[in-house]
Amino acid sequence: xxxxxxxxxxxxxxxxxxxxxxxxxxxxxxxxxxxxxxxxxxxxxxxxxxxxxxxxxxxxxxxxxxxxxxxxxxxxxxxxxxxxxxxxxxxxxxxxxxxxxxxxxxxxxxxxxxxxxxxxxxxxxxxxxxxxxxxxxxxxxx
Amino acid sequence: xxxxxxxxxxxxxxxxxxxxxxxxxxxxxxxxxxxxxxxxxxxxxxxxxxxxxxxxxxxxxxxxxxxxxxxxxxxxxxxxxxxxxxxxxxxxxxxxxxxxxxxxxxxxxxxxxxxxxxxxxxxxxxxxxxxxxxxxxxxxxx
DNA sequence: CAGGATCCGTTTCGATACTG
DNA sequence: CAGTATCGAAACGGATCCTG
Numbered sequence: 001x002x003x004x005x006x007x008x009x010x011x012x013x014x015x016x017x018x019x020x021x022x023x024x025x026x027x028x029x030x031x032x033x034x035x036x037x038x039x040x041x042x043x044x045x046x047x048x049x050x051x052x053x054x055x056x057x058x059x060x061x062x063x064x065x066x067x068x069x070x071x072x073x074x075x076x077x078x079x080x081x082x083x084x085x086x087x088x089x090x091x092x093x094x095x096x097x098x099x100x101x102x103x104x105x106x107x108x109x110x111x112x113x114x115x116x117x118x119x120x121x122x123x124x125x126x127x128x129x130x131x132x133x134x135x136x137x138x139x140x141x142x
Numbered sequence: 143x144x145x146x147x148x149x150x151x152x153x154x155x156x157x158x159x160x161x162x163x164x165x166x167x168x169x170x171x172x173x174x175x176x177x178x179x180x181x182x183x184x185x186x187x188x189x190x191x192x193x194x195x196x197x198x199x200x201x202x203x204x205x206x207x208x209x210x211x212x213x214x215x216x217x218x219x220x221x222x223x224x225x226x227x228x229x230x231x232x233x234x235x236x237x238x239x240x241x242x243x244x245x246x247x248x249x250x251x252x253x254x255x256x257x258x259x260x261x262x263x264x265x266x267x268x269x270x271x272x273x274x275x276x277x278x279x280x281x282x283x284x
Numbered sequence: 285c286a287g288g289a290t291c292c293g294t295t296t297c298g299a300t301a302c303t304g
Numbered sequence: 305c306a307g308t309a310t311c312g313a314a315a316c317g318g319a320t321c322c323t324g
Contacts, residue, residue, distance in 0.1 A: 007187060011170065014242035019163025028153065038287050045149060049317045054288055064245075076286055076324070085245050092241065095233045100156035103206075103227050180306050191298045196307055218305055 022048060022056045028093050036079050081139050090128050094120055164190060164198045170235050178221050223281050232270050236262055
């Protein structure tokens with residue numbers, strides 16, 4: 001698989017990656033909903049098709065955003081986890097959540113609880129760090 | 143024009159909007175490169191096609207992210223400006239820039255100068271605020 | 285049964301030509 | 305300058321099939 005970006009500028013390349021709805025959805029699922037298996041992603045209410053999911057997971061793995069692994073004794077369930085590079089996207093997901101909370105209300109329900117959204121806003125840096133820390137913890141204990 | 147989101151969840155709807163490469167590109171251009179006319183967007187090195195640009199600008203206007211206006215004496219040049227809702231996307235653009243700077247190096251050149259990227263990181267909140275303040279100022283004086 | 289590949293109709297994209 | 309029209313190429317998405 002080779003990836004071609006439109007130009008050499010990093011931010012433009014970042015838009016090639018993050019300007020893809022499904023990639024953002026997958027990252028959000030992993031970070032906020034503990035999704036890690038193929039089935040987790042399929043069963044979410046995002047309605048992603050299996051072929052699309054498959055393609056995007058492969059792409060993300062190739063980009064170094066996620067890794068694919070298996071439980072030692074389990075040959076059939078694959079586990080997808082964010083790498084540290086992927087985890088560094090946490091601030092973007094949080095900012096997205098905040099923006100949507102501020103400007104796309106009326107659509108409800110809010111992601112997670114309202115109070116959590118409040119915490120995100122008032123203690124953003126800490127919230128991001130705790131999200132990353134928790135994620136790393138879950139990843140290790142798996 | 144009516145916009146249909148995939149579900150009622152705000153963050154999912156946000157992904158419907160921001161998970162679009164061109165919308166992100168346009169916002170970035172407006173915020174970081176002072177782009178405001180159709181021509182500005184076309185002439186950037188992003189190589190956006192005229193029909194796509196036209197469609198996206200209309201969509202963004204409809205979403206309340208940008209406004210379209212004209213100089214009083216000028217009937218042929220349209221001016222596109224971010225609304226306050228659009229301006230609130232500044233943190234997302236900044237986080238994108240930071241992530242790409244950290245993880246997509248080797249592609250160079252960096253958006254703007256390296257020192258500016260450094261400032262972004264160490265004084266992020268202030269940087270975001272100044273970006274917004276400057277934008278509002280330019281918008282008014284136009 | 286989980287994970288994913290294949291097929292295939294439909295939608296969207298994108299490059300260029302063209303218009304007010 | 306600021307867009308539309310057109311049309312081939314690519315992506316989507318759903319249904320189904322395959323494989324361990």
